[in-house]
Amino acid sequence: MSLPQRRITAPFDWGRFHSYRVFDEFLERFVLQRKSYITLHDGRLNLDAAWDDIEERFIAAADESSDVVFETKVLAQFDGASEETKIVFANVEYLWAMPMENISAAKKRSYAQRWFRDRETSSGERFFFNDPHTIANPGSWYLRNKYYEIVAALRVLKLVTREPGFTDVTALKRRIAEICHSAIYEGVPKGDTFAVEKVCGIHSALLHLADPDRYESIISASHRNQICAVFGHVVENPSPDLEVLLKQIRATLYPSHGVSEDPDFKYRWFFYSKDVRPLWIDKKTRKEQRVSSAIFDVRNEEEAADLEGAKDEVTGHRIRRSAKLVKAAKERDKYTCRACNFHFQDQIVHVHHLDPISEYKHPKDTKPQDLLTLCPTCHYLAHYWLRTDPQFKRLEVLLEMLKKLKPRCN
Known part of the structure; x- marks a missing residue:
């Protein structure tokens, strides 16, 4: 099913997408009203008793053998369990599966039908959906890690159902976000019920569902780390909190990237846009991250402005560059790379700043001697080396290194 495209307005209407609507409904019915969301049983649930029973069956009696599939283990563990315990576990398992694209709608419904007949379970796209x-x-690792993911979800739900005073979904989501953020960045106390030491994607999923405007829809911890490693330098005062830093990076890149994407896609999954994702995905080594970051640095070079380093306030900051200075530098160097002598019809050359604009604390006049014309290849190399050693801010050092590679640049 596809949704009509539309222009983004603030605030973004997350409720148009089932995951966010269902999450709110689930919290209202399961946590606040203590009733089943995914089955049609209408009685009030004794969640305290169910948590204790699930802990004994699912945790204490866990089958850690690798030659038995999860489904077989669960059937054995909950053999003889009360209907109420099965209802509660089915709801937790549904919450784990519900927002994920790589679990089919039919598969999501089959979990509840493990114990309950068709007429006893919810049905339709309202509850079971995909893209x-x-x-x-999140890929296959989310499925392979299912046991630990569900344990993590059990802990979150047990904590909020045993904390008194929640009367509305908004306050409940705020508390869930706090619990999940703490679990991701501080870890889970070993003494907690349903404690799990693994990094679980369900924490990131619940964090986003609880506050989608504040937290990105990025389930993988490695993805968050890679994005921050590659783009962190574009933020003037980067936050030590990765979730905040992601938003700072997003605000900086958003105006100039993902412009060809469907507006809904760009707003929901900006870092997976066609011209953003290739810059960070699978950049596992520091070297790869620096090279990708350098590619970003040389984009949008020739924007009109008289002072270098001034900032246009949009949703973030875009650093201004002087088109006049860029043109003057190219004319001075006869549109020729000063390192490898590349020249093509007075085109396809960049102007490199020996003193990177991204490091300017305040706008200032750039001197012509601080600029040199380079071909794209030499320009990328210049930025790459600059990230490894500040001595490459010196013209003679940079040109000496580039000229050594002259045969490779042509």
Whole structure:
């Protein structure tokens, strides 16, 4: 099912997508009203008793053998369990599966039908759906890690159901976000019920569902780390909190990247846009991250402005560059790379700043001697080396290194 495209307005209407609507409904019915959301049983649930029973069956009696599939283990563990315990576990398992694209709608419903007949379970796209109503595709690791993911979800739900005073979904989501953020960045106390030491994607999923405007829909911890490693330098005062830093990076890049994407896609999954994702995905080594970051640095070079380093306030900051200075430098160097002598019809050359604009604390006049014309290849190399050693801010050092590679640049 596809949704009509539309222009983004603030605030973004997350409720148009089933995952966010269902999450709110789930919290209202399961946590606040203590009733089943995914089955049609209408009685009030004794969640305290169910948590204790699930802990004994699912945790204490866990089958850690690798030659038995999860489904077989669960059937054995909950053999003889009360209907109420099965209802509660089915709801938790549904919450784990519900927002994920790589679990089919039919598969999501089959979990509840493990114990309950068709007429006893909820049905239809309102409850079981896929793209574009899901929030992420975490890949096969989310399925392989299912036991630990569900344990983590059990802990979150047990904590909020045993804390008194919640009367509305908004306050409940705020508390869930706090619990999940703490679990991701501080870890889970070992003494907690349903404690799990693994990094679980469900924490990131619940974090996003609880506050989608504040937290990105990025389930993978490695993805968050890679994005921050590659783009962190574009933020003037980067936050030590990765979730905040992601938003700072997003605000900086958003105006100039993802412009060809469907507006809904760009707003929901900006870092997976066609011209953003290739710059950070799978950049596992520091070297790869620096090279990708350098590619970003040389984009949008020739924007009109008289002072270098001034900032246009949009949703973030875009650093201004002087088109006049760029043109003058190219004319001075006869549109020829000063390192490898590349020249092509007075085109396809860049102007490199020996003193990177991204490091300017305040706008200032750039001197012509601080600029040199380079071909794209030499320009990328210049930025790459600059990230490894500040001595490459010196013209003679940079040119000496580039000229050594002259045969490779042509």
